Amino acid sequence: MRPPTLAIPHTVVRTFALSLVLLLSVSGVTKTEAADASANRPNIVFIIADDCTFRDIGCYGGQAHTPNIDQLAQSGMKFNRCFQAAPMCSPTRHNLYTGLYPVKSGAYPNHTFAADGTQSIVHYLKPLGYRVALSGKTHIGPQQVFPFEYIGKKNPDMKQIDKLFSECRDSETPFCLFACSNEPHSPWNMGDASQYPPAKIKLPPYIVDTPQVREDFSDYLAEVTYFDDQVGQILQLLDKHQFSDNTLVMVVSEQGNAFPFAKWTCYGNGLQSAMIVRWPGKVQPGTVTDAMVEYVDVTPTFIAAAGAAPQPDLDGKSFIPVLAGETDQHKSFSYGIMTTRGIINGSDAYAIRTVRGQQYRLIWNLNHETKFTNACTQAPYFQSMVEAAKAGDSNAKELVNRYYYRPELELYDCNADPLEMNNLAENPEYASVIKELKSNLDQWMASQGDEGIETEYDAILHQHAYKGMTREQARKAWETKNSKKGKQQGGNGKKRKANKSAGE
Numbered sequence: 001m002r003p004p005t006l007a008i009p010h011t012v013v014r015t016f017a018l019s020l021v022l023l024l025s026v027s028g029v030t031k032t033e034a035a036d037a038s039a040n041r042p043n044i045v046f047i048i049a050d051d052c053t054f055r056d057i058g059c060y061g062g063q064a065h066t067p068n069i070d071q072l073a074q075s076g077m078k079f080n081r082c083f084q085a086a087p088m089c090s091p092t093r094h095n096l097y098t099g100l101y102p103v104k105s106g107a108y109p110n111h112t113f114a115a116d117g118t119q120s121i122v123h124y125l126k127p128l129g130y131r132v133a134l135s136g137k138t139h140i141g142p143q144q145v146f147p148f149e150y151i152g153k154k155n156p157d158m159k160q161i162d163k164l165f166s167e168c169r170d171s172e173t174p175f176c177l178f179a180c181s182n183e184p185h186s187p188w189n190m191g192d193a194s195q196y197p198p199a200k201i202k203l204p205p206y207i208v209d210t211p212q213v214r215e216d217f218s219d220y221l222a223e224v225t226y227f228d229d230q231v232g233q234i235l236q237l238l239d240k241h242q243f244s245d246n247t248l249v250m251v252v253s254e255q256g257n258a259f260p261f262a263k264w265t266c267y268g269n270g271l272q273s274a275m276i277v278r279w280p281g282k283v284q285p286g287t288v289t290d291a292m293v294e295y296v297d298v299t300p301t302f303i304a305a306a307g308a309a310p311q312p313d314l315d316g317k318s319f320i321p322v323l324a325g326e327t328d329q330h331k332s333f334s335y336g337i338m339t340t341r342g343i344i345n346g347s348d349a350y351a352i353r354t355v356r357g358q359q360y361r362l363i364w365n366l367n368h369e370t371k372f373t374n375a376c377t378q379a380p381y382f383q384s385m386v387e388a389a390k391a392g393d394s395n396a397k398e399l400v401n402r403y404y405y406r407p408e409l410e411l412y413d414c415n416a417d418p419l420e421m422n423n424l425a426e427n428p429e430y431a432s433v434i435k436e437l438k439s440n441l442d443q444w445m446a447s448q449g450d451e452g453i454e455t456e457y458d459a460i461l462h463q464h465a466y467k468g469m470t471r472e473q474a475r476k477a478w479e480t481k482n483s484k485k486g487k488q489q490g491g492n493g494k495k496r497k498a499n500k501s502a503g504e
Contacts, residue, residue: 043247044176050185052253054274064224068232076278083334084295087270099299099314109459113141136180184223191222212384266354291330341459351456362437363410
């Protein structure tokens, strides 16, 4: 966590700017050349979906119609190995804007907030002369950590974005815009679902095939296309104001969708993200990279793109060299954390941690003897899977049980098994792989101040309902509020057998 910075008076900023111009003139750089350098600083547009599995996007092999995103990929660079550090909306957005992993910033449960004194992308770019705006979904706090210009709620406001672009063009001011969609987050009620007849869509093999699932998945795909249209509108506004040639555009898909084995889990479908970057003159069109990057790298990358020095106390690091085509390597490992404490219909405490290397993913379910629940397990589509299991569908029974109950360790060969369905953890041939990855994960957790189960229990201290309470006060309030509810859900921390039937 970074200490808060002191606000610099505008008079000091102006004095410094004039001194810098004078210095540049003395050194042979004219005032005009200095102004040109400032004018050449790139604008930045970051567009993020909400609960979109990257595999469902057209250019990633998905069945959703996404012509705007697909065309952007042809004009820029597509990342095959981009990951975020938490498979829920709020911690994902906090680690994006701060460049810090969730536990370090304090923002690791859902509906969370960053610790006081944490700095965000606004603090880094605004002193460089940028207008830093956010239009659409927020789910971040407190405001002093994220002092964006907020222009529009829930979804990107195209009129406000148009106005921002116009003002920045007239004032010759660089901008960094975060356009944050609310799609395809449930309820899936946007877009044209007639493009996706339920009987014809393809379901991933880790989801039980029921009529309810097909109907909901059709509506979900329609919202992916709706998000693609939002991307297209923003790109058109850049063209309208003649900003396209000097704007770094980055589009990402956030965590996976709300169906099983995606959002709320540390599988690849929960943590992996689409990332496409267009930056004319910097990024070669139509390129693809296997460089491993994380959402915590986005803020450092934007800082570097703006021409500022790296921030050494951030967890992320700039991947400008990847964008420039100078390397196809960035990181050797990516990390993830999931906490159910305090989420809707969540298990009382089901801590999950993961590390993914170039080939293997290790998942550590720290409280694996409890039942895993979340908002997904309450949803009609999941309940239709449970009913299919009760009716004797063996595949449904296996998948539902696998979602509810996990072993302590899971190991997947992400190259041979990209959907992560074949757990290798009990195979003695992989003992050395597990040992190496577990050691790496332990070191990362220690570097973050992550104490595993204790950190899981303390998650409520980082949610607004318990803000300002001591650990003892928060835990007592939690136990009082959730004792009956926890017993009903089977997620109250008591040991349970892993072979319970799906229809219990």
